[in-house]
Amino acid sequence: MGAQLNSYLMSEDARSQAAFYVESLGGEILLLKTFGEAPGTPEAMKDKVMHLSLMVAEKNMLMISDSFEPVSSSRSISLALTYDNESEAREAYAKLGEGGENKYPFALQPWGAYYGEVIDKFGVTWMITKP
Template sequence: MTTKLIPYLMSEDARKQAGFYVQALGGEIQSVMTFGQMPGTPEADQDKVMHLSVDVVGGLTIFMSEAHGGAVTYGRNICLSLNYDNVEAARAAFDGLAEEGGNIQFPLQLQPWGAFYGEVLDVFGVTWMIATQS
Protein backbone atom coordinates (compact mmCIF):
# COMPACT_ATOMS: atom_id res chain seq x y z
CA MET A 1 0.00 0.00 0.00
CA THR A 2 1.24 3.47 -0.90
CA THR A 3 0.16 6.56 1.00
CA LYS A 4 0.87 10.16 0.03
CA LEU A 5 0.06 13.20 2.17
CA ILE A 6 -1.29 16.08 0.07
CA PRO A 7 -1.87 19.48 1.69
CA TYR A 8 -5.40 20.78 1.03
CA LEU A 9 -5.65 24.55 1.42
CA MET A 10 -8.85 26.55 1.75
CA SER A 11 -8.56 29.83 -0.12
CA GLU A 12 -10.43 33.04 -0.77
CA ASP A 13 -9.09 33.04 -4.37
CA ALA A 14 -7.70 29.61 -5.28
CA ARG A 15 -6.75 30.50 -8.87
CA LYS A 16 -4.73 33.54 -7.74
CA GLN A 17 -3.10 31.67 -4.85
CA ALA A 18 -2.18 28.69 -7.05
CA GLY A 19 -0.75 31.07 -9.66
CA PHE A 20 1.36 32.71 -6.97
CA TYR A 21 2.78 29.32 -5.92
CA VAL A 22 3.55 28.42 -9.54
CA GLN A 23 5.41 31.73 -9.92
CA ALA A 24 7.20 31.44 -6.56
CA LEU A 25 8.06 27.74 -6.66
CA GLY A 26 7.73 26.64 -10.28
CA GLY A 27 5.25 24.05 -11.51
CA GLU A 28 1.80 24.21 -13.04
CA ILE A 29 -1.90 24.02 -12.31
CA GLN A 30 -3.09 20.53 -13.26
CA SER A 31 -6.86 20.86 -12.96
CA VAL A 32 -9.66 23.15 -11.82
CA MET A 33 -13.24 22.12 -11.01
CA THR A 34 -15.81 24.77 -10.11
CA PHE A 35 -18.89 24.53 -7.93
CA GLY A 36 -20.82 25.35 -11.13
CA GLN A 37 -19.99 21.87 -12.40
CA MET A 38 -22.22 20.47 -9.64
CA PRO A 39 -25.99 20.50 -10.10
CA GLY A 40 -27.95 22.94 -7.98
CA THR A 41 -25.12 25.38 -7.28
CA PRO A 42 -26.44 28.95 -6.72
CA GLU A 43 -25.54 31.43 -9.46
CA ALA A 44 -23.28 33.44 -7.12
CA ASP A 45 -21.07 30.39 -6.49
CA GLN A 46 -20.89 29.02 -10.05
CA ASP A 47 -17.32 30.22 -10.74
CA LYS A 48 -15.87 29.43 -7.29
CA VAL A 49 -13.21 26.73 -7.24
CA MET A 50 -14.43 23.48 -5.70
CA HIS A 51 -11.17 21.61 -6.33
CA LEU A 52 -7.85 22.73 -7.81
CA SER A 53 -4.70 20.67 -8.15
CA VAL A 54 -1.31 22.36 -8.55
CA ASP A 55 2.05 20.61 -8.85
CA VAL A 56 5.08 22.50 -7.56
CA VAL A 57 8.65 21.85 -6.42
CA GLY A 58 9.78 18.49 -7.70
CA GLY A 59 6.47 16.66 -7.69
CA LEU A 60 4.78 18.17 -4.62
CA THR A 61 1.02 18.39 -5.13
CA ILE A 62 -1.19 20.91 -3.37
CA PHE A 63 -4.98 20.74 -3.51
CA MET A 64 -7.05 23.89 -3.03
CA SER A 65 -10.68 24.92 -2.69
CA GLU A 66 -12.41 28.25 -2.22
CA ALA A 67 -14.39 28.75 0.97
CA HIS A 68 -18.00 27.82 0.31
CA GLY A 69 -20.44 29.37 2.73
CA GLY A 70 -17.91 31.08 4.96
CA ALA A 71 -14.70 33.05 5.22
CA VAL A 72 -11.27 31.45 5.37
CA THR A 73 -9.53 31.74 8.73
CA TYR A 74 -5.79 31.40 9.12
CA GLY A 75 -3.63 30.33 11.99
CA ARG A 76 -0.35 28.73 12.86
CA ASN A 77 -1.71 25.29 13.64
CA ILE A 78 -0.33 23.92 10.33
CA CYS A 79 2.78 24.96 8.42
CA LEU A 80 4.07 23.64 5.12
CA SER A 81 7.72 22.58 5.17
CA LEU A 82 9.88 22.41 2.05
CA ASN A 83 13.28 20.75 2.37
CA TYR A 84 15.95 21.26 -0.29
CA ASP A 85 19.28 19.62 -0.97
CA ASN A 86 20.99 22.96 -1.69
CA VAL A 87 20.82 26.47 -0.32
CA GLU A 88 20.35 28.14 -3.73
CA ALA A 89 17.05 26.33 -4.35
CA ALA A 90 15.94 26.98 -0.77
CA ARG A 91 16.75 30.70 -1.12
CA ALA A 92 14.84 30.97 -4.42
CA ALA A 93 11.73 29.37 -2.86
CA PHE A 94 12.00 31.48 0.30
CA ASP A 95 12.38 34.72 -1.66
CA GLY A 96 9.57 33.78 -4.04
CA LEU A 97 7.16 33.07 -1.20
CA ALA A 98 8.08 36.36 0.50
CA GLU A 99 7.15 38.40 -2.60
CA GLU A 100 3.96 40.45 -2.99
CA GLY A 101 3.59 41.22 0.69
CA GLY A 102 4.85 38.05 2.36
CA ASN A 103 6.15 38.43 5.89
CA ILE A 104 9.47 36.90 6.88
CA GLN A 105 8.91 35.32 10.27
CA PHE A 106 12.45 33.97 10.60
CA PRO A 107 15.20 34.75 8.06
CA LEU A 108 16.66 31.89 6.04
CA GLN A 109 20.07 31.44 7.60
CA LEU A 110 22.55 28.81 8.71
CA GLN A 111 21.47 27.13 11.94
CA PRO A 112 23.59 25.54 14.72
CA TRP A 113 22.56 22.06 13.52
CA GLY A 114 24.28 22.70 10.17
CA ALA A 115 21.30 23.35 7.92
CA PHE A 116 19.71 26.52 6.59
CA TYR A 117 16.22 27.26 7.95
CA GLY A 118 13.72 30.09 7.68
CA GLU A 119 9.99 30.80 7.87
CA VAL A 120 7.86 33.03 5.70
CA LEU A 121 4.15 33.83 6.00
CA ASP A 122 2.97 34.25 2.42
CA VAL A 123 0.51 36.90 1.27
CA PHE A 124 -2.31 34.32 1.52
CA GLY A 125 -1.70 33.57 5.21
CA VAL A 126 0.15 30.25 4.80
CA THR A 127 3.31 29.69 6.84
CA TRP A 128 6.14 28.00 4.92
CA MET A 129 9.14 26.47 6.68
CA ILE A 130 12.07 26.36 4.24
CA ALA A 131 15.10 24.23 5.09
CA THR A 132 18.11 22.50 3.63
CA GLN A 133 19.37 19.07 4.54
CA SER A 134 22.09 19.31 7.18
Protein backbone atom coordinates (compact mmCIF):
# COMPACT_ATOMS: atom_id res chain seq x y z
CA MET A 1 0.00 0.00 0.00
CA GLY A 2 1.32 3.43 -0.82
CA ALA A 3 0.36 6.97 -1.55
CA GLN A 4 1.61 9.87 -3.60
CA LEU A 5 1.97 13.34 -2.12
CA ASN A 6 1.15 16.29 -4.38
CA SER A 7 1.29 20.00 -3.68
CA TYR A 8 -2.10 21.75 -3.85
CA LEU A 9 -2.02 25.54 -3.79
CA MET A 10 -4.86 27.91 -3.02
CA SER A 11 -4.65 31.00 -5.21
CA GLU A 12 -6.25 34.38 -5.72
CA ASP A 13 -5.70 33.86 -9.49
CA ALA A 14 -5.12 30.21 -10.32
CA ARG A 15 -4.95 30.71 -14.10
CA SER A 16 -2.22 33.38 -13.86
CA GLN A 17 -0.29 31.41 -11.27
CA ALA A 18 -0.37 28.25 -13.38
CA ALA A 19 0.72 30.18 -16.48
CA PHE A 20 3.62 31.67 -14.50
CA TYR A 21 4.80 28.21 -13.41
CA VAL A 22 4.51 26.80 -16.94
CA GLU A 23 6.60 29.75 -18.20
CA SER A 24 9.13 29.58 -15.34
CA LEU A 25 9.59 25.83 -15.07
CA GLY A 26 8.36 24.43 -18.36
CA GLY A 27 5.36 22.17 -18.48
CA GLU A 28 1.70 22.22 -19.34
CA ILE A 29 -1.76 22.53 -17.86
CA LEU A 30 -3.31 19.07 -17.90
CA LEU A 31 -6.79 19.80 -16.56
CA LEU A 32 -8.84 22.88 -15.72
CA LYS A 33 -12.31 22.65 -14.20
CA THR A 34 -14.33 25.70 -13.25
CA PHE A 35 -17.02 26.04 -10.61
CA GLY A 36 -19.38 26.81 -13.50
CA GLU A 37 -19.24 23.13 -14.44
CA ALA A 38 -21.01 22.26 -11.18
CA PRO A 39 -24.79 22.68 -11.11
CA GLY A 40 -26.21 25.55 -9.10
CA THR A 41 -23.07 27.68 -9.12
CA PRO A 42 -23.82 31.40 -8.68
CA GLU A 43 -23.02 33.46 -11.79
CA ALA A 44 -20.26 35.44 -10.02
CA MET A 45 -18.34 32.21 -9.25
CA LYS A 46 -18.75 30.36 -12.55
CA ASP A 47 -15.38 31.42 -14.00
CA LYS A 48 -13.39 30.61 -10.85
CA VAL A 49 -11.05 27.61 -11.01
CA MET A 50 -12.32 24.66 -8.99
CA HIS A 51 -9.37 22.44 -9.92
CA LEU A 52 -6.34 22.91 -12.13
CA SER A 53 -3.56 20.38 -12.49
CA LEU A 54 -0.31 21.02 -14.27
CA MET A 55 2.94 19.22 -14.90
CA VAL A 56 6.04 21.33 -14.26
CA ALA A 57 9.78 20.75 -14.69
CA GLU A 58 9.08 17.60 -16.74
CA LYS A 59 7.60 15.27 -14.10
CA ASN A 60 6.13 17.15 -11.15
CA MET A 61 2.40 17.43 -10.59
CA LEU A 62 1.18 20.69 -9.09
CA MET A 63 -2.48 21.47 -8.39
CA ILE A 64 -4.09 24.87 -7.88
CA SER A 65 -7.56 26.16 -7.05
CA ASP A 66 -9.01 29.64 -6.74
CA SER A 67 -9.67 30.62 -3.14
CA PHE A 68 -12.75 32.52 -2.06
CA GLU A 69 -10.88 34.21 0.76
CA PRO A 70 -7.57 36.10 0.80
CA VAL A 71 -4.54 33.85 0.47
CA SER A 72 -1.69 34.37 2.90
CA SER A 73 1.75 32.91 2.44
CA SER A 74 3.51 30.92 5.11
CA ARG A 75 7.11 30.00 5.79
CA SER A 76 5.95 26.70 7.26
CA ILE A 77 5.74 25.09 3.79
CA SER A 78 8.17 25.35 0.86
CA LEU A 79 8.25 23.63 -2.50
CA ALA A 80 11.65 22.04 -3.17
CA LEU A 81 12.92 21.34 -6.69
CA THR A 82 16.10 19.36 -7.20
CA TYR A 83 17.81 19.57 -10.58
CA ASP A 84 20.51 17.38 -12.13
CA ASN A 85 21.72 20.32 -14.22
CA GLU A 86 23.12 23.52 -12.68
CA SER A 87 22.08 25.82 -15.54
CA GLU A 88 18.48 24.54 -15.40
CA ALA A 89 18.46 25.12 -11.64
CA ARG A 90 19.80 28.66 -12.07
CA GLU A 91 17.22 29.41 -14.75
CA ALA A 92 14.34 28.14 -12.57
CA TYR A 93 15.63 30.21 -9.63
CA ALA A 94 15.84 33.36 -11.76
CA LYS A 95 12.44 32.93 -13.43
CA LEU A 96 10.60 32.07 -10.22
CA GLY A 97 12.13 35.14 -8.60
CA GLU A 98 10.80 37.57 -11.23
CA GLY A 99 8.44 39.88 -9.40
CA GLY A 100 9.09 38.05 -6.15
CA GLU A 101 11.83 38.04 -3.54
CA ASN A 102 15.23 36.32 -3.61
CA LYS A 103 15.54 35.09 -0.03
CA TYR A 104 18.81 33.19 -0.39
CA PRO A 105 21.11 33.53 -3.43
CA PHE A 106 21.57 30.45 -5.60
CA ALA A 107 25.20 29.49 -4.94
CA LEU A 108 27.53 26.64 -4.05
CA GLN A 109 27.02 25.82 -0.37
CA PRO A 110 29.50 24.52 2.24
CA TRP A 111 27.78 21.11 2.12
CA GLY A 112 28.72 20.74 -1.55
CA ALA A 113 25.41 21.39 -3.30
CA TYR A 114 24.07 24.45 -5.08
CA TYR A 115 21.10 25.93 -3.24
CA GLY A 116 18.91 29.02 -3.44
CA GLU A 117 15.59 30.10 -2.02
CA VAL A 118 13.06 32.41 -3.62
CA ILE A 119 9.54 33.56 -2.82
CA ASP A 120 7.60 33.95 -6.06
CA LYS A 121 5.21 36.80 -6.81
CA PHE A 122 2.31 34.65 -5.56
CA GLY A 123 3.93 34.18 -2.12
CA VAL A 124 5.07 30.57 -2.63
CA THR A 125 8.54 29.71 -1.28
CA TRP A 126 10.73 27.61 -3.60
CA MET A 127 13.94 25.87 -2.56
CA ILE A 128 16.07 25.14 -5.65
CA THR A 129 18.88 22.60 -5.31
CA LYS A 130 21.49 21.01 -7.54
CA PRO A 131 23.44 18.32 -5.62
